Each structure stands twice: as structure tokens, then as C-alpha cells.
Amino acid sequence: MTMPRLIPDSEEVMEILKKSGAYREGHFVYPSGQHTPHYFQMPLAFRYYDNARVLAVALSRKLRLEKDISSALPKVSIISPSPGGIPVAFAVREALSADQIYWAELDKDGKRRFRQYVNKGEVYPAVIVDDISRTGGAINETVGLLREMGTKVIGCGTIVRFKGAPAQLEVSVGDDPVPILSLVEFDAKWYDDGQDCTDCQKDAPVEHVRF
């Protein structure tokens, strides 16, 4: 009998994402005009509770290995930069037995915010988690929000991180950067337009994605 692996490797995670339709291969065009041969729609993996559990428990195991996190538990807040990361945040919170959970949202002006009445000083040291980091932008904005709240960021993890996105966070002057842990580091291919897109050159049918 083989012992189940505590943290599934990158191939196993990609298999879960493929099977659930969260990872797709094809010829995709974004509203920005960019073309890609692959597309992630992570909530499709998280609609199956078992997937959500396996992926979030794996990520929580990686997070727990960080001394700054394990020594602060349970007085830790799990933070999602956006509603898309909420399933990850709840499942990671459960696995780590952390006391708090928060998520930010974009308001009508496109500014990332926490809900009103979350007050400065109330948010425990933060572990930011998300389903995917494509550019690192959402995570960085969340670090800024937490800094305004007077909360220290002690950890960060995403299920998938594009290799072009930062692998660590500069949290504040004088503190060591916080590594952005992930289960998969994905080598994303992007074309700014159809000009250099290899699928366009093959006349492959186009699928337009909303974001």
C-alpha cells in the first residue's frame, strides 16, 4: 500500500484542473485583444467540494511549513483579494484553524476594498490566498490595503501562479519579502494580438472569453 501524498505535485493538480474544466486548451481571445492557447476558469474546479478540499488542504500544508504562519496561528486572518478566491480562503482557513477570514472586492470605480466597518487594528496578521495569480496585481493591491489597515502580511499562497507573476511580496521596508507559495507554476503564453499568435496562423477557430 502506498501512502497518499501529502501535497499533490504539479501534474496531479493540473489533472484535477483539466478534468473539472478549470484548465482549457484552445485558442482564446480576451476583451483586451490578447490571444492565448490556454485558459483558466478556476471556479469550475471549486464547484466540486472534493477538489476544493484537496487543493486547499495542499496549499495549507505548504503555508503551515512557514514558521511565521505556524507560530502565529490561530490568530491569523485569511484574506482573499477578490470573490474568486473565497472558496480557497474558506477551505484554507478550515485546514489551518485560523480565526478570521476577509475578502476584498472591486467597487464601482474599480478600486479594491474591504467591506465597510472593517476597522484598523481588527485584522489579525494576514495570509493572502487566491485561486490564481496571473500578474500579481490583485495580490499587490491587497498588500497595500492591509498596510493601510495596520496589518502585517505573514504569508501568501495561490493554487496556480503564472511564472511571469512575482514569486514574492515586498511587504514593508526592512522586512524580509514573503514568498508566494503555489501548487502549480504555469508557463503562460500570451500574444498581444493576433499578429504573432500561432493558433491564428493555423486558422484555429477562436473562442472569446469574458475576462
Ligand SMILES: [Zn+2]
Ligand atoms: Zn490567435
